[in-house]
Amino acid sequence: MADIAATNHVAESARIARRAMLAEFWHYFSENRGALIGLIFFVLLVLTAIFAPLVAPHSPTATYTNAKLVPPSWAAGGRSEFLLGTDAIGRDILSRLIFGSRLSLFVGIVVVAVALSSGIIIGLIAGYFRGWVDIAIMRLMDIILAFPSLLLALVLVAVLGPGLTNAMIAIALVYQPHFVRLTRASVLSEKTKDYVVLARVAGAGPGRLMVKTILPNCLAPLIVQATLSFSTAILDASALGFLGMGAQPPTPEWGTMLAEAREFILRAWWVVTFPGLAILVTVLAINLVGDGLRDALDPKLKRS
Amino acid sequence: MLRFLLGRVAVLIPTFLGVSLIAFSFIRLLPGDPVMLMTGQHEMSPERHAQVMHDLGYDRPFVVQYVDYLGHILTGDFGNSIVTKRPVLQEFLTLFPATLELSLCAIVFAVVLGVPAGVVAGVKRGSIVDQTAMGVALIGYSMPIFWWGLLLIILFSGMLAWTPVSGRISLLYFFPTVTGFMLIDSLLSGEPGAFQSAVSHLILPTIVLGTIPLAVIARQTRSAMLEVLSEDYVRTARAKGLSPFRVVGLHALRNALIPVVTTIGLQVGVLMAGAILTETIFSWPGVGKWMVDSVFRRDYPVIQSGLLIIAAIIMFVNLGVDLLYGLINPRIRHH
Numbered sequence: 001m002a003d004i005a006a007t008n009h010v011a012e013s014a015r016i017a018r019r020a021m022l023a024e025f026w027h028y029f030s031e032n033r034g035a036l037i038g039l040i041f042f043v044l045l046v047l048t049a050i051f052a053p054l055v056a057p058h059s060p061t062a063t064y065t066n067a068k069l070v071p072p073s074w075a076a077g078g079r080s081e082f083l084l085g086t087d088a089i090g091r092d093i094l095s096r097l098i099f100g101s102r103l104s105l106f107v108g109i110v111v112v113a114v115a116l117s118s119g120i121i122i123g124l125i126a127g128y129f130r131g132w133v134d135i136a137i138m139r140l141m142d143i144i145l146a147f148p149s150l151l152l153a154l155v156l157v158a159v160l161g162p163g164l165t166n167a168m169i170a171i172a173l174v175y176q177p178h179f180v181r182l183t184r185a186s187v188l189s190e191k192t193k194d195y196v197v198l199a200r201v202a203g204a205g206p207g208r209l210m211v212k213t214i215l216p217n218c219l220a221p222l223i224v225q226a227t228l229s230f231s232t233a234i235l236d237a238s239a240l241g242f243l244g245m246g247a248q249p250p251t252p253e254w255g256t257m258l259a260e261a262r263e264f265i266l267r268a269w270w271v272v273t274f275p276g277l278a279i280l281v282t283v284l285a286i287n288l289v290g291d292g293l294r295d296a297l298d299p300k301l302k303r304s
Numbered sequence: 305m306l307r308f309l310l311g312r313v314a315v316l317i318p319t320f321l322g323v324s325l326i327a328f329s330f331i332r333l334l335p336g337d338p339v340m341l342m343t344g345q346h347e348m349s350p351e352r353h354a355q356v357m358h359d360l361g362y363d364r365p366f367v368v369q370y371v372d373y374l375g376h377i378l379t380g381d382f383g384n385s386i387v388t389k390r391p392v393l394q395e396f397l398t399l400f401p402a403t404l405e406l407s408l409c410a411i412v413f414a415v416v417l418g419v420p421a422g423v424v425a426g427v428k429r430g431s432i433v434d435q436t437a438m439g440v441a442l443i444g445y446s447m448p449i450f451w452w453g454l455l456l457i458i459l460f461s462g463m464l465a466w467t468p469v470s471g472r473i474s475l476l477y478f479f480p481t482v483t484g485f486m487l488i489d490s491l492l493s494g495e496p497g498a499f500q501s502a503v504s505h506l507i508l509p510t511i512v513l514g515t516i517p518l519a520v521i522a523r524q525t526r527s528a529m530l531e532v533l534s535e536d537y538v539r540t541a542r543a544k545g546l547s548p549f550r551v552v553g554l555h556a557l558r559n560a561l562i563p564v565v566t567t568i569g570l571q572v573g574v575l576m577a578g579a580i581l582t583e584t585i586f587s588w589p590g591v592g593k594w595m596v597d598s599v600f601r602r603d604y605p606v607i608q609s610g611l612l613i614i615a616a617i618i619m620f621v622n623l624g625v626d627l628l629y630g631l632i633n634p635r636i637r638h639h
Contacts, residue, residue, distance in 0.1 A: 114370055139318060139322065142315075143322035144321055146319060146618060147323070147615045148573045148580075148614065148615075150580055151611065152611075154595070157600040158602075191438070239450060242450045243596060244579070255450075258450065265454055265462070266462045276455065280446060291442070297422065
């Protein structure tokens with residue numbers, strides 16, 4: 001009985017401590033006005049993406065042959081049913097942007113999930129075991145980092161074949177060394193601390209030490225890097241789409257939309273302006289959140 | 305210092321070998337038939353296929369092919385383009401000055417605007433100037449530069465008709481290439497108006513390529529400045545009664561610039577990635593556009609060796625930055 005009570009007590013105090021940490025984190029994060037605005041926009045974007053079929057006024061692929069290159073509704077010649085105008089074959093730009101948000105968020109999530117999880121595993125192994133495993137892994141990461149990321153991704157996609165899936169694979173592969181390096185560096189600095197030594201003395205095996213003891217204390221820099229990678233992944237995927245190597249037409253991916261709009265830039269400003277604006281605002285919002293996270297999680301910068 | 309240098313070079317050699325191995329492996333190890341990739345033909349008799357395989361040397365073991373490739377590289381032979389039949393290295397050398405000229409202009413643009421903006425933002429922390437500068441920097445940092453380029457074309461080339469849309473110089477001018485830098489060559493040619501034409505072609509690409517480095521440098525300068533301004537020696541200098549201008553200019557800035565120099569050096573990779581997009585938008589005849597075109601033409605010898613040469617350049621510049629860092633910050637050398 002006493003044992004159970006003691007366990008309950010430990011669990012209870014751990015929960016309270018975790019809640020206090022979260023509260024402290026939120027206190028610092030919410031002080032940052034930019035980060036809050038970014039977060040609000042991001043939540044709205046996620047909702048738009050989830051409910052895209054309900055929000056979008058038209059189908060993203062429906063073509064209205066009697067409404068080609070219609071300007072935005074407030075401009076001269078605009079029509080109220082096409083709020084942001086139509087493209088060269090008469091598709092509603094707003095609807096395509098709304099459906100495009102799904103792709104951009106999807107790219108960000110997949111790239112970060114793949115790069116983060118593989119990066120953590122490889123980084124933990126390198127930092128924990130050291131020796132030749134570490135040297136081999138870190139040399140390989142240096143090699144990948146020697147290439148300009150977009151160029152490497154471009155060539156990878158060219159060989160694998162153009163398309164959104166291959167673009168995501170290529171981008172994840174190119175980003176993963178950053179996570180390996182961060183994880184390894186934090187593992188190295190945490191490994192010699194007392195709590196890890198204590199856990200080892202208490203009989204914890206390598207697996208438990210790596211994942212349950214060390215990893216939770218390395219998370220702060222990884223979270224910040226994940227946020228920044230989320231936004232750069234969206235940028236790079238749309239850049240590949242713009243170059244014709246990412247999502248293929250008629251997919252309403254923002255970068256692909258820009259590539260299709262290029263020849264009309266001097267005739268129809270709206271087909272170029274809105275997809276790029278969507279990319280910029282999305283990336284900006286995520287970067288604002290990332291800056292806020294960094295300030296809230298980094299004790300060095302905290303104003304005490 | 306010599307040990308420091310040797311240590312860095314010793315790391316560089318295996319990395320270079322690894323880079324060459326990766327660049328070399330792409331078409332041979334990834335899915336897809338190299339002959340079909342190389343020739344672009346999908347219908348081919350087995351005999352012809354074997355013949356091409358043999359001609360290209362692909363019927364030999366992978367290791368033999370790789371060692372052969374490395375041997376050729378050491379003699380300066382990077383293979384020939386399938387499309388133009390010209391040596392890859394020769395093509396690279398004719399196009400590289402265009403990229404170098406654009407990149408240098410972009411980095412000068414970024415430093416000239418970014419460092420003062422970062423210094424002012426750091427000194428006037430929390431002020432409206434700081435908030436505006438950092439807001440603009442964050443927008444620049446989040447910018448899809450291919451879209452930024454299109455917007456500038458719409459505004460300056462389309463609506464205002466101030467700048468040309470593409471290329472390095474107006475087709476009206478023709479003069480021999482001396483340095484490969486259009487700004488210098490146009491001056492040397494002595495043709496009236498040539499220099500102005502070259503400058504007007506360079507403005508928009510410079511802004512587009514320089515935007516992200518500008519944002520990064522401004523942010524980095526600001527945070528380096530903040531760090532330095534809280535140091536004891538700055539407080540001492542202030543206490544001595546030095547003017548704020550001398551405190552910032554003489555004591556703080558000098559030390560704050562150490563990490564900034566590294567940041568500037570690290571922009572080489574960013575510039576190369578940016579050059580791919582910038583050169584594509586402005587039809588700038590440099591190595592970035594060359595790589596994109598080669599990807600579309602499936603010109604694999606160019607992709608393979610171009611990738612290797614570009615990565616090697618970035619590695620050497622980073623080595624140079626490391627050495628420079630060791631020179632200006634002696635603490636690093638002795639680690």
